[in-house]
Amino acid sequence: MPLAAEPDDAREEGEDQLQLPTTTTNGGPALEGLVVGSYCHDVLIRGGRVVGETLGGAAAFVSNVLDAASPQHDALDEPPPVVVVAKVGHDFVYASAPAPARHPPLLCASPTTSFHAQFSETAASAHAPDRELRRVRACDPICPADLPDRRFAYGLAVGVAGEVLPETLERMIRLCRAVLVDAQALIRTFDGDGAVGHVALGDTPYARLLPRVAFIKASSEEAPYVGVETARRWCCVIVTEGRNGCRLYWDGGEARVAPFPAVQVDPTGAGDSFLAGFAAGLLWGLSATDAALLGNFFGAAAVSQVGVPTFHPKMLQAVRETLEEKITKGSSPCINGITFTFERSNMHDELHAGLQEAARLMSEQQQADPANGHGGDICST
Ligand SMILES: Nc1ncnc2c1ncn2[C@@H]1O[C@H](COP(=O)(O)OP(=O)(O)OP(=O)(O)O)[C@@H](O)[C@H]1O
Numbered sequence: 001m002p003l004a005a006e007p008d009d010a011r012e013e014g015e016d017q018l019q020l021p022t023t024t025t026n027g028g029p030a031l032e033g034l035v036v037g038s039y040c041h042d043v044l045i046r047g048g049r050v051v052g053e054t055l056g057g058a059a060a061f062v063s064n065v066l067d068a069a070s071p072q073h074d075a076l077d078e079p080p081p082v083v084v085v086a087k088v089g090h091d092f093v094y095a096s097a098p099a100p101a102r103h104p105p106l107l108c109a110s111p112t113t114s115f116h117a118q119f120s121e122t123a124a125s126a127h128a129p130d131r132e133l134r135r136v137r138a139c140d141p142i143c144p145a146d147l148p149d150r151r152f153a154y155g156l157a158v159g160v161a162g163e164v165l166p167e168t169l170e171r172m173i174r175l176c177r178a179v180l181v182d183a184q185a186l187i188r189t190f191d192g193d194g195a196v197g198h199v200a201l202g203d204t205p206y207a208r209l210l211p212r213v214a215f216i217k218a219s220s221e222e223a224p225y226v227g228v229e230t231a232r233r234w235c236c237v238i239v240t241e242g243r244n245g246c247r248l249y250w251d252g253g254e255a256r257v258a259p260f261p262a263v264q265v266d267p268t269g270a271g272d273s274f275l276a277g278f279a280a281g282l283l284w285g286l287s288a289t290d291a292a293l294l295g296n297f298f299g300a301a302a303v304s305q306v307g308v309p310t311f312h313p314k315m316l317q318a319v320r321e322t323l324e325e326k327i328t329k330g331s332s333p334c335i336n337g338i339t340f341t342f343e344r345s346n347m348h349d350e351l352h353a354g355l356q357e358a359a360r361l362m363s364e365q366q367q368a369d370p371a372n373g374h375g376g377d378i379c380s381t
């Protein structure tokens with residue numbers, strides 16, 4: 001399978017002079033990540049009433065998880081760096097929220113992207129959306145020239161409003177050893193009213209880039225537009241299934257990965273947090289199927305709070321201890337290898353059990369602080 005495990009070698013003139021990732025004190029390459037996608041304003045509406053206004057944009061959820069869950073570098077005692085390329089307007093109201101404060105966006109003359117999420121009064125089903133999204137404002141797209149001129153260990157293309165242009169994704173592929181893509185960045189359409197729809201990936205200019213992407217993640221609703229059977233010939237496809245966990249499809253195999261229990265108060269950002277947890281799992285050296293456990297864990301954490309979640313230090317400590325205990329010292333980050341391992345390892349079930357313990361701490365935290373997440377339950381009827 002042509003996984004882009006090395007920086008893409010079809011480079012443009014001048015790109016050979018780009019700075020390679022700096023090396024760490026132990027001689028290994030610094031696993032710097034590149035996240036591309038804009039922050040946005042989310043307005044949550046239910047029964048015609050605004051029930052929440054939050055920071056949104058996949059980049060906010062993704063960087064929140066990567067900062068919390070990436071393995072710490074032994075020598076530096078801090079997670080490897082993540083560079084976020086996001087755009088907002090002067091009207092952006094969340095500049096001091098933790099994720100944008102750590103990863104400041106580029107300021108544009110156009111307004112911040114804004115979504116209205118209309119929640120259904122009835123429970124969602126497997127393939128029916130739990131909310132209808134409308135893009136009411138759109139910031140400028142992110143262009144290739146907005147990306148830093150250096151190489152990264154991995155990249156996440158996580159647009160929400162069509163801001164990751166095909167040429168920007170192509171540039172990411174050139175700069176990053178492995179690129180993970182959220183299908184929502186590629187297949188969303190917006191009608192005159194801003195209502196979000198989907199187009200078949202095969203009919204977009206992104207389709208030709210798929211063989212140079214390592215992983216594409218889609219929700220069950222988006223999966224038919226991605227075309228799992230075709231896409232899996234090119235890269236590993238991950239389909240998230242809400243409270244049922246997820247499935248992985250690669251050329252020659254597939255796996256189902258069990259979920260973690262959660263009391264869902266707001267589904268927003270579940271897919272974003274899943275993808276970041278999955279990437280963090282690869283950084284820890286897990287196989288793709290094992291890394292999806294960490295994806296499911298952070299997806300469950302996201303739905304337990306309204307907006308971008310806050311992780312309790314005890315819960316994060318439990319996650320780290322589980323990973324440190326299960327992962328053999330010296331195992332190299334999967335994302336940094338020549339090829340990826342997809343199959344579940346023989347410690348998959350133990351890893352699930354260890355993370356389940358951390359999930360228990362998370363739900364205790366939620367019960368102790370029901371207002372956690374800025375204002376209650378968006379979902380229940
Ligand atoms: N109710 C839930 N309970 C436990 N885990 C959940 C729940 N909902 C979502 N998750 C976790 O989050 C992952 C992503 O969820 P989902 O499939 O709903 O993505 P999505 O539709 O892209 O989400 P969003 O668009 O809201 O970000 C799931 O694969 C699962 O691991």
Ligand SMILES: O[C@H]1[C@H](O)[C@@H](O)[C@H](O)[C@@H](O)[C@H]1O
Binds near residue numbers: 055
């Ligand atoms: O903040 C959310 C979130 O990033 C979702 O993943 C995306 O689907 C929405 O468009 C966005 O408003």
